[in-house]
Amino acid sequence: MSKVIYKFGDDISTDIIYPGRFMATVLPSETPEFAFADEKDLNKLLNSKTVPADSIIIGGKNFGCGSSREQACSTLKGHELIIIAKNFARIFLQNSINLGLKTVICPDIDADVNDELEISEDKVFNKTKGKEYNIIPHTKTQQEIIQAGGLIPYSRKRLIEGSK
Amino acid sequence: MKQTIVQKILARASGKSFVNIGDIVEPKVDLAMSHENAALVMNQFLEIYKGTGLDPKVWDPNKIAIIFDHRVPAESRKTATNQKKIRNFIAEQGIFKFHDIRGDEMGICHQILPQYGYVRPGYVVVGTDSHTTSHGALGAFSFGIGATEMASVWTLGVMLNVPVPPTIKVVVNGALKKYVQPKDIILYLIGKITAEGANFKVIEFHGETIRNMSTSGRITICNMSVEAGATSGIVPGDEETIKYLREEAGVTEDIPLVNSDDEAEFDKIIEIDASSLVPQIACPHTVDNVKQVGDVEGTKIDQIVIGSCTNGRLDDLETAAQIIKGHKIAKNTRMLVFPASGKIYRQAMEKGIFEILMNAGAVIANPGCGPCLGVHQGALGDGEKALSTTNRNFKGRMGNPDAEVYLCSAAVAAASAITGVITDPTKGGY
Numbered sequence: 001m002s003k004v005i006y007k008f009g010d011d012i013s014t015d016i017i018y019p020g021r022f023m024a025t026v027l028p029s030e031t032p033e034f035a036f037a038d039e040k041d042l043n044k045l046l047n048s049k050t051v052p053a054d055s056i057i058i059g060g061k062n063f064g065c066g067s068s069r070e071q072a073c074s075t076l077k078g079h080e081l082i083i084i085a086k087n088f089a090r091i092f093l094q095n096s097i098n099l100g101l102k103t104v105i106c107p108d109i110d111a112d113v114n115d116e117l118e119i120s121e122d123k124v125f126n127k128t129k130g131k132e133y134n135i136i137p138h139t140k141t142q143q144e145i146i147q148a149g150g151l152i153p154y155s156r157k158r159l160i161e162g163s164k
Numbered sequence: 165m166k167q168t169i170v171q172k173i174l175a176r177a178s179g180k181s182f183v184n185i186g187d188i189v190e191p192k193v194d195l196a197m198s199h200e201n202a203a204l205v206m207n208q209f210l211e212i213y214k215g216t217g218l219d220p221k222v223w224d225p226n227k228i229a230i231i232f233d234h235r236v237p238a239e240s241r242k243t244a245t246n247q248k249k250i251r252n253f254i255a256e257q258g259i260f261k262f263h264d265i266r267g268d269e270m271g272i273c274h275q276i277l278p279q280y281g282y283v284r285p286g287y288v289v290v291g292t293d294s295h296t297t298s299h300g301a302l303g304a305f306s307f308g309i310g311a312t313e314m315a316s317v318w319t320l321g322v323m324l325n326v327p328v329p330p331t332i333k334v335v336v337n338g339a340l341k342k343y344v345q346p347k348d349i350i351l352y353l354i355g356k357i358t359a360e361g362a363n364f365k366v367i368e369f370h371g372e373t374i375r376n377m378s379t380s381g382r383i384t385i386c387n388m389s390v391e392a393g394a395t396s397g398i399v400p401g402d403e404e405t406i407k408y409l410r411e412e413a414g415v416t417e418d419i420p421l422v423n424s425d426d427e428a429e430f431d432k433i434i435e436i437d438a439s440s441l442v443p444q445i446a447c448p449h450t451v452d453n454v455k456q457v458g459d460v461e462g463t464k465i466d467q468i469v470i471g472s473c474t475n476g477r478l479d480d481l482e483t484a485a486q487i488i489k490g491h492k493i494a495k496n497t498r499m500l501v502f503p504a505s506g507k508i509y510r511q512a513m514e515k516g517i518f519e520i521l522m523n524a525g526a527v528i529a530n531p532g533c534g535p536c537l538g539v540h541q542g543a544l545g546d547g548e549k550a551l552s553t554t555n556r557n558f559k560g561r562m563g564n565p566d567a568e569v570y571l572c573s574a575a576v577a578a579a580s581a582i583t584g585v586i587t588d589p590t591k592g593g594y
């Protein structure tokens with residue numbers, strides 16, 4: 001069971017998730033501080049260290065649109081968030097899979113701040129509203145990457161296989 | 165079986181004769197581009213090698229290009245140190261398609277790749293930058309990826325997990341009116357199909373307007389295809405592509421062309437009549453919030469920006485000079501010009517374009533990304549408005565979430581610089 005801590009509308013860009021002026025900071029261990037830096041309340045909440053792991057942010061359509069900056073995923077992964085959105089922008093979605101940020105594609109999702117959600121393999125159940133929504137699964141290769149623990153171990157395995 | 169150009173490119177690169185839309189393929193990469201974010205790619209690349217006992221060597225140093233452009237010359241200790249680490253890595257790995265901070269060779273990555281002939285029709289190009297879609301202008305399948313994905317490409321030489329994308333065919337016919345530009349075509353299209361209208365799809369551009377368009381204009385259009393969510397934009401290579409690669413990039417070897425089959429399977433077909441278009445403006449804070457110039461005419465502008473990988477080429481600077489010649493930039497408006505490459509900078513200097521712009525009051529900055537991403541130069545003050553030839557107007561894009569960015573062509577930017585308010589360049593007899 002996880003709680004919704006914030007709800008966004010459509011087209012949340014990587015400039016909102018991780019503003020360009022922090023892009024010289026690249027290491028995944030250093031990016032979480034700047035998550036949603038210009039959404040002051042949310043940034044403060046995340047940095048307060050009071051948000052439990054697997055807390056949920058709800059997005060609308062096209063979440064993560066804009067730049068390819070991977071910091072936008074590592075910053076959210078650092079706070080161990082789950083992002084549920086109607087759909088995601090391509091590069092953001094692939095980056096999140098590569099880095100192990102949990103993303104759920106749920107076209108009809110309806111949830112508000114403080115709602116409690118249960119995420120199963122193919123459904124999101126909103127306990128507060130008593131409603132259930134279907135999930136669009138990630139592709140087979142994406143699931144393999146997730147299961148391998150991200151693209152780094154996945155590619156490492158391929159590298160070792162290839163060098164034999 | 166009939167195929168789109170991207171199906172053909174992906175089939176060739178994955179060693180197949182045919183691929184279906186939706187198939188997951190592993191294409192070989194012909195060119196892998198990074199900019200300053202190579203610092204993160206390097207970090208992830210070394211992570212992949214960790215514990216393997218293997219010597220970390222990139223798969224093919226000839227196929228990697230690294231261009232410093234986002235923060236040049238470095239604005240901070242952190243950036244300068246990252247750039248230094250990248251230089252060391254480049255030397256160790258023997259990567260020679262490297263463009264450092266040098267007046268003769270520098271430039272924005274999406275200008276350098278075509279200008280130096282690193283991209284060819286039919287190539288699979290990936291870059292750690294979302295506007296890597298630009299190189300579709302030369303008939304390549306070219307798209308943006310993240311840094312970890314790039315580390316995987318540096319290691320394996322292939323892109324894992326590429327779904328063969330569906331294609332939207334956009335056919336543009338008719339002649340553009342004077343001072344209506346390729347930028348207006350792509351802004352119009354984005355406004356029509358929205359910021360997610362081409363998500364996970366490719367936009368293929370056809371029609372006489374595109375055929376008659378210079379490679380520079382095609383780059384503008386493919387560059388901004390990503391603002392409609394597209395994986396890539398693509399203009400099948402033609403005589404213009406060959407001419408550009410020969411004359412501009414000095415390519416001497418054979419340049420084979422690839423094209424779509426007429427009866428290939430298209431997701432949809434959109435027709436645009438270019439002759440009826442007027443200048444377009446993307447209003448704050450999304451690129452698909454597109455209006456006709458007349459709807460926002462008179463909006464007061466604090467900063468005009470001409471530059472970026474979208475519209476910082478010689479033709480853009482020429483258009484601006486043509487309009488501004490003999491005028492002064494309005495009081496209380498500042499105009500920043502940042503050419504897309506050192507070569508363009510020199511050409512603009514030699515053609516007297518800088519003289520015209522400087523006499524009018526413009527500031528000419530060094531080639532690079534500059535104000536486009538707002539980390540380095542040209543940030544906006546609280547409550548200010550910018551009118552810019554760049555490609556994004558998201559909140560905070562020009563360094564300040566309490567400011568607004570409007571996007572337009574070089575012609576609109578120049579006409580508006582004179583008046584200090586958003587102005588239609590097709591009126592006013594420039």
Ligand code: SF4
Nearest residue numbers: 295472473533536537
């Ligand atoms: S000019 Fe702007 S859009 Fe183009 S590569 Fe630089 S930051 Fe990105």
